[in-house]
Every structure is written in C-alpha cells, then in structure tokens.
Amino acid sequence: MARHLVIGNGKLLVNLDRTGYIRDIYYPYVGQLNHVGGQYCRFGIWAEGQFSWLADPDWQFELGYIEDSLVTCVVAKNKRLGIELHINDGIHQRECIYLKRVVIRNQSDQPKRCRLFFHQDLMIDGTEVGDTAVYYPENHTIFHYKRSSYFMFNGASDEGGMSEYTTGIKRFQSAEGTWRDAEDGALMGNAIAQGSVDSTMCFQTSLPASGEKTVYYWMSIGQDLEEVKQLDRYVQEQLPEKLLSRIVIYWNHWLNRAQSDLGDLPPEVACLFRLSLLLVRTQTDERGAIIAANDTDILQYNRDHYSYMWPRDGALIAEAMSLAGYQSVVAPFFHFCAQTLSRDGYLYHKYNPDGTVGSSWHPYIVQGKRRLPIQEDETALVLFALWKDYMRHQVIELPQSLYSSLIRKGAAFLNGYIEESLSLPKPSYDLWEERYGIWTYTTASVYGGLQAAAFFTELFGDYERSDMLSATAERIKQGMLTHLWDEESGRFARGLVWRDHQWEKDMTVESSLFGIWEFGVLPVEDSRVQRTMEAIRSHLTIRTEVGGIARYTNDYYFQQSADIERIPGNPWIICTLWVAGYDIAVASSLQDLEEPRRTLEWAARHALPGGALPEQLHPLDGSPQSVAPLTWSHATFVQCVSKYTAKYKELSASGT
Numbered sequence: 001m002a003r004h005l006v007i008g009n010g011k012l013l014v015n016l017d018r019t020g021y022i023r024d025i026y027y028p029y030v031g032q033l034n035h036v037g038g039q040y041c042r043f044g045i046w047a048e049g050q051f052s053w054l055a056d057p058d059w060q061f062e063l064g065y066i067e068d069s070l071v072t073c074v075v076a077k078n079k080r081l082g083i084e085l086h087i088n089d090g091i092h093q094r095e096c097i098y099l100k101r102v103v104i105r106n107q108s109d110q111p112k113r114c115r116l117f118f119h120q121d122l123m124i125d126g127t128e129v130g131d132t133a134v135y136y137p138e139n140h141t142i143f144h145y146k147r148s149s150y151f152m153f154n155g156a157s158d159e160g161g162m163s164e165y166t167t168g169i170k171r172f173q174s175a176e177g178t179w180r181d182a183e184d185g186a187l188m189g190n191a192i193a194q195g196s197v198d199s200t201m202c203f204q205t206s207l208p209a210s211g212e213k214t215v216y217y218w219m220s221i222g223q224d225l226e227e228v229k230q231l232d233r234y235v236q237e238q239l240p241e242k243l244l245s246r247i248v249i250y251w252n253h254w255l256n257r258a259q260s261d262l263g264d265l266p267p268e269v270a271c272l273f274r275l276s277l278l279l280v281r282t283q284t285d286e287r288g289a290i291i292a293a294n295d296t297d298i299l300q301y302n303r304d305h306y307s308y309m310w311p312r313d314g315a316l317i318a319e320a321m322s323l324a325g326y327q328s329v330v331a332p333f334f335h336f337c338a339q340t341l342s343r344d345g346y347l348y349h350k351y352n353p354d355g356t357v358g359s360s361w362h363p364y365i366v367q368g369k370r371r372l373p374i375q376e377d378e379t380a381l382v383l384f385a386l387w388k389d390y391m392r393h394q395v396i397e398l399p400q401s402l403y404s405s406l407i408r409k410g411a412a413f414l415n416g417y418i419e420e421s422l423s424l425p426k427p428s429y430d431l432w433e434e435r436y437g438i439w440t441y442t443t444a445s446v447y448g449g450l451q452a453a454a455f456f457t458e459l460f461g462d463y464e465r466s467d468m469l470s471a472t473a474e475r476i477k478q479g480m481l482t483h484l485w486d487e488e489s490g491r492f493a494r495g496l497v498w499r500d501h502q503w504e505k506d507m508t509v510e511s512s513l514f515g516i517w518e519f520g521v522l523p524v525e526d527s528r529v530q531r532t533m534e535a536i537r538s539h540l541t542i543r544t545e546v547g548g549i550a551r552y553t554n555d556y557y558f559q560q561s562a563d564i565e566r567i568p569g570n571p572w573i574i575c576t577l578w579v580a581g582y583d584i585a586v587a588s589s590l591q592d593l594e595e596p597r598r599t600l601e602w603a604a605r606h607a608l609p610g611g612a613l614p615e616q617l618h619p620l621d622g623s624p625q626s627v628a629p630l631t632w633s634h635a636t637f638v639q640c641v642s643k644y645t646a647k648y649k650e651l652s653a654s655g656t
Contacts, residue, residue, distance in 0.1 A: 002628040003295045004063055004610040005072050006279055007089055010286035012096045012221060015294060018063060018609065019043075019055045020074055020087055024296055025122075027096060027149070027221050029353035030285040031294050031307035033126050035149065038296035042119035045104070046185040047081045047112050053179075054085075063610035069251040070278050071244060072610075082108040090247040096221040097231055099240050099247075100155075103214050106207035113206050115163070116215050117182040121170065121198045124149050128196035133167040135191040139232060142167065142199045143225070152228035154235070155217035157203040164202040167193040216240040251278060257325040262641065263648035265597065268604045273641045275611045276634035280321060283631040284329060288336025289353040290314040293615070293627040306627050308350040308358040311337060311378035312431060313632050315385040320639035322389040330389070331398055337382045338406035345413030346372070347379045349433075362429055366436075376417065376428040377442045379410050380449025384519060387452030390459075399456055408465075411453030414446055415472050422496075422503065423479030430495070431512055432551060438503070439495035440484045441512040447476050448519030477521055491532040492516060494552070509539040509568075510552045511575040514582060524585040533582045542571045546622045547602060549576040558625045560618055570616040570625055573603055573633040577640045584643045589656045596644055603637055613637065 003015035003023060008030060015024035022041035024034050044053040052058065054076055062075040071090040078084075086103040106112050124131050124146040133144045136152075140161050143152040155162060164187040170177035178200040181187055187202055205213040218240055220231035235243065258277055262270050283291045292313050293306035314337075318330035340355050341347055350358040362373030386407070390399050399407060419426045419438065425446045430439045450473035457466035486493050486505060494510040496503040513532050517524040524530075540550045548571025551557075555569025580599035587593050606622055607613050613633035614624035 002297070002608055002612065002614065002624050004608050004612060004628075005065075005074070005089070006282050006294075006612065006629060007070050007072065007091045007098075008282035009091050009093055009096075010281070010284065012091055012098070013282060013294060014089070014091060014098055016072070016089065018061060019059070020061075020076065020089075021055065024294060025098075025151075025221075026294060026307070029287070029289065030283060031289065031291040031309075032353040033149075034294075034296060034307070035122050035124050035126070035151070037123040037126060038299060039121045039123065040119075041121050042117075042179050044117045044119075044179075044182060045078075045081065045083060045085070046115040046117065046182075047083055049185070050081055051183050051185055052078060052081060061609070065275065065278075065611065066248050068255050068274055068278075069248040070282065071248050071251070079107075082106065082112070083114070088244060090244050092243060093247055093250040095231060095234070097235060097243070098219040098221075099235070099244050100217040101214060101240065101244055102217070103212055104205065104207060105212040106210055109209045111207060111209050111211075114204070114213075115185060116157075116203045116205075116217075117179075117187075117200055118153070118155065118203075118217050119177070119179040119182070119198065119200045120144060120151070120153055121177065121179075122151060124151070128171070130195070131197050132192070132194045133197040133199040134193075135165055135167065139229060141232060142201055143228060144197070144199065145225070148223045150222050150225055150228045152220045152232050153199070153201060153217070154220075154232055155201070155203050155215065156240070157205045157215045158213055159204055159206075161203075162201045163204045164189065165199065166190045167197060167199040169193055170196055170198040172196050254278075254281075259325070259642070259645060262645050263652070265641065265644065266601060269597075269600045269641065272604045272607055272611060272613075273638060276613070276638045277321070277324060277326070279612065279629055279634050280317060280631055280638065281329060283629075284333075285353050286332065287353075287355075288332035288334075289351065289355070290317050290330070290333055291353060291631060293630050295627040295629070298627050304359055306630075307353070309336070309353060310350045311347040312375065312381055315378070315381035317631055317635035319385040319388055320635040320642070322385070322392055323642045324638050327389060327393045327395060331395075334382065334386050334398065334402055334406065338402050341406060341409055345379070345409040345411075346374050346376070346417075347382065347410075349373065349375065349378075349429075361433070371436070372426075372428065374428050375431060375433065375442070376414070376425055377431055377445035380414055380442075380445040382449075383407060383410050383414075383452040383456075384445065384448040387455055390456075396459075400460070403456065403460060407453055407456050411450065411457070411465075411469055414450050414453070415469055418472070418476075422483050423475045424483060424496075425476065427498070432557075435497070437495045437497040437506065440480065440492050441510070441515045442495075443476060443480050443484065444515040444519045444521045447473050447480070447521050450476070451520060480521060485528060489535075491535045492528065508553050509535055511536050511540055511549055511572075511578055512551075514578040517582070517585065524582065530586070533579065537579055540568050540575070542567055542569075542619045544619050546571060546617055546619050547576075548572070548617060548619075549579050551575055558616060560620065560625075567619045570619055572616045573606070573613050573630070574636045577603065577636045580640050581643060584640070584647050587647055587651065590648070590651050593644065593648060593651070596640070600637070600640060600644065
C-alpha cells in the first residue's frame, strides 16, 4: 500500500503509484471526492509492433521530483523495447489542470515508430454508476462527466493531437475496459459510452535512431463543459512545456521560507525536509482541512480510508508547519476548527474535508451507560497549536478572529470536563482511538490547551477568565502527578481505566508520553520525564536491523511478529521521531546530537522511492505498512529537523 508520488495545489490532488499510474484524483477538496478510487489509469507504449504497459515487469523505474518542486521526475527503462521514458507530472499551482510530459528516448541505432496510450478509468464522484465518456469533435478531446464534475483529456505530439481514441464499458460482465483494445496498437474509435465506462487515447511519433521526441498529455477539471473547454484552451495557448516550468518556479519560490542552514545534517535529510514541506502542502486543503493520508489501498483492509481531518493530527501538523515558517498555510486550519466545533465546545472524532462530521467507531452508549464519543486531546491540541503559532509569529489578528468562536468555547469545555474526584479530565478515547479511559497523554494535552487558553484570555484582557483557566490547568497537573505517576516502576502510567468499580493504572509502556514535556506539564529536565522517556526507549525499541520505536507494548495494528520482547510492535515514524525530539531537547553538547541525527538519517533511509514516508514499517524487512505518505509522519520529520537545527545553532554558538 503506497502512493509513491503525490502532486496537488490545495483543491486538486493526484496520487501516482510506483509505475506512474494515476490511482487517485481528488477534487474539489483535497481528500474529497475521489474520482478514480484506487483503480488504474494505465499508461503504455507500442513500439515497432511490440506493446507494453508500464506496470509490466520488464520496466525499471527511478522515482523522484524535480528538485524543490512538486513536479515529478521519473525515468522508466525497458530493455526489451529499447525505450527509455523521462516523465514529469505536475498540477498547475492555481488552476485544476494536470500536466504530463513524456520524453521518449530511442536506445537503439534504428528509427522507431511509437504510439503512447493513455487510459482514463474514472469513478466520478466516487461511483461508477451513471458516468459518461465521450469524444468531443469541437476541440478533438475526450471528456468524462457526471452531474457537476467534468474531466477533459487532451495532448499533443510533434505530429499533432490524439491520433486515435475509444470509449467503452469497463468491469461489467465480460468487459474489462478499453485498455485491452490498446494492446494491439490500435483503437476502435467508439465515440460515446455511458454507465461504468473508461476511455483510451493515443499519440504517435517517430523516433530517429538514438534520438528522442516529446509527447504531452493533460487533464482539465471543472464544474461544466464550458469551464473545462476554457482550461483546455488555456493549456494550448500557454503551452504545456511553459506551464510545467512555471509550476517548478512557483514551488521553488514557495520553499524560500524554509530554513536553508540545517547545521550538520546530511543532504538526504535536508532533501527530505524540503520534500516533506511540499508533501504536507499537498495534503492541506485551501479551505483548512489537513488530511491524514489519501492512499486508498487501505480500503482493502479497513473498508474505510484516511481521507479525513483528525483535529489532533491537524493540530500537530499545523504546529510543525508553523515552526518551519509556514504560518499562512496553516491559518485556515484554525478557522476550519472554529466552524466545525460542536455547540458544547468540543471537536468530533474526525471530519470530512468539506467540514461535515466523518465516520466514527466511538459509541454514545456502552453497557447501558452514556459516554461522549470524543478524543479530548483533539480539542485541547488545537488551542495549544494556536498559542504556539501566535508566540512564534505574533499575528494577533488570527487568534482575535477566533476568540469567541474557538478559544473561549473550547476552553470552557476543557475547563468543565473534569473528573472532580481525581482532578483529571473525564474519560475519553486515547489518541490511538482504541481504548477508553483517562490517559496521561490526553491529560498533558488538556493541560497545554488550558494554559494556551489562559494566555489568550490574558492577552485580550479577560483576566478573571485567565486566572480560572490557569487554576484548572494547575489542578490537572497536580492530579496527574498524584494519580498517573507510578513510583514503583519509576515512570508515568499510560493512564487510568475503570475496573471493578475503581480506577486502576494501565502500566503499558506508551510512546505518546512524550507529551508530558512537549505540552509543558513538566520540563524535559525533570527526572520523572527522563525516566519515562528512557523506559520508552528501553521497552519499545525494535531489536531488528530495521530498528525504530513502536507505539506501545504489544501493538496489534498491522502486527507482524508475536515476539513481543524483541518486537513490541511495528516501528512508527512519528514514535521514533518523538524519542529523537526528546534527545534534542536534553542535548547539552554537539556530541549529544549524534543520536537524533542518526534517527533523522534512519527516517530518510526508510522513505519510499520518491520520498514518501509511511505510517509504519515492517519490523523485519522495513517495507511500508498501512498508508503512505502519512502527513503526520512528514510533519513530525519537519518538526524534528527544525528543532535539531535550532539546538545545533545554540550549542555551536556556546561552543559546547
């Protein structure tokens, strides 16, 4: 499961796999709707009577991006055909236009006649029912449509526009799709099909001996036929070559905000840092939703996907991007949260990119007892991230615009949702969405959220409210030290669970306890923090050649080994980087930074070809598990590099 190459502009997102096939097209929101749904938009070549799709095993690939941009750089080689393809894919920085350039290189000393075939397999608005694919003679294109979603496909070679086309039925009875029609090198020219349909188009060119030719292909997306015609005309007038160059230039300038002096970090870490900034941007809708992941292969396992905005993920991603200097990119996220906050002041489990409430597995009633189906840290961390952003950038207009709709309402909920007998937050679901109780991580986040709200209320002159929120935060801190610290084991408990009519400590070793110092409950120098973090390192390190840190002891999600002593769970990118963040925070000399630098190098080594970071890794072979790219993984890498760089400069200046 992976999407090796990802390109987007905040309202259109396209995912490609390791063969360069388009697997997902999200429009008009990042993450909603998916008009391909994980199917295969194939790409193939016919050369001198021989045909091959790029997914065939005789192709070899090099995947990547043009440096510091969201334009892909793919090399595909086929020795049997004597062909080498140099491919660039990009999405216009402003318009909903996808562009593809294919340079065909003849590796032989004989001329070749070549035909490129592009296959469009759409499920418009997420379903195959009621689609239409049609040839449009007015501008010699193919377009697909349903309701208010239109997709127009065109291209050009040195010999002109498409030479052949066809439309037809797919995945219905005996019909596989029009891509089968391409395999003899010719298309039958069917002009229209409706229902479950696809289309294929062809472009021809002649390659001189040891020479090359270029073919362009593009897709325009809009709400009606006139809009996509206008976008198609724009591509032809401006020329696809120039538009691709402008996309590269735009993203080069976009990265100018990113820190360039990264201390002693090696080039592969610096490269992944910049790419991570870009990939987080692709997963961020311009209307505010920061999407967890858009790899639909997860549907094979869960029958649901990651194309949601979890407020927790969004808050921590926003905090990382703000730290890296991208305040304007994440400001809409906070407005999104204000608009979706419940009447009672909490955020729901997760949201669709359009702001509607997403699917959930948290019940309202269990064994006859009602419960609030939330993860309280999600509300708290939005306030915490907003305060960190303000302290860093001093853009007071943002919190002022959110003071009544988000800050005060969210703070009121956190302030009142207290288990009075313990001076701790009431039970809610944990950050892994698996268990119900009072969790140390959640408690730390609520402390951070209340302190953030107290700072904001003081900032805006509401001193009585500020004092009240500060007092509640302090009471929670004392409750945490009293009930969640375990002297016998010398570390913090994961949390409290209700058993046999009393609260009991859950002493499972848990990586998320980094939040105790990250959210300001205790300083990182506190011995209780240090003993807890060392327990995490000791008990959750994967003792294989892959390495890394597991989420918690005996993590069942995509579990690959029953050897819990050696492999407590799969290594997660974020959990491994949390430990590196701790190492950076406690470092008192440049020598102390060697271990977190090695961790950053470890993360870079385990990126997929193309640079995507997965959620987790197989503990035995390091292959990606679950989704890729995971936005949280890339944002945590950005945060860790930013913290490392700051600490490196601090220690270098002091000569330690």
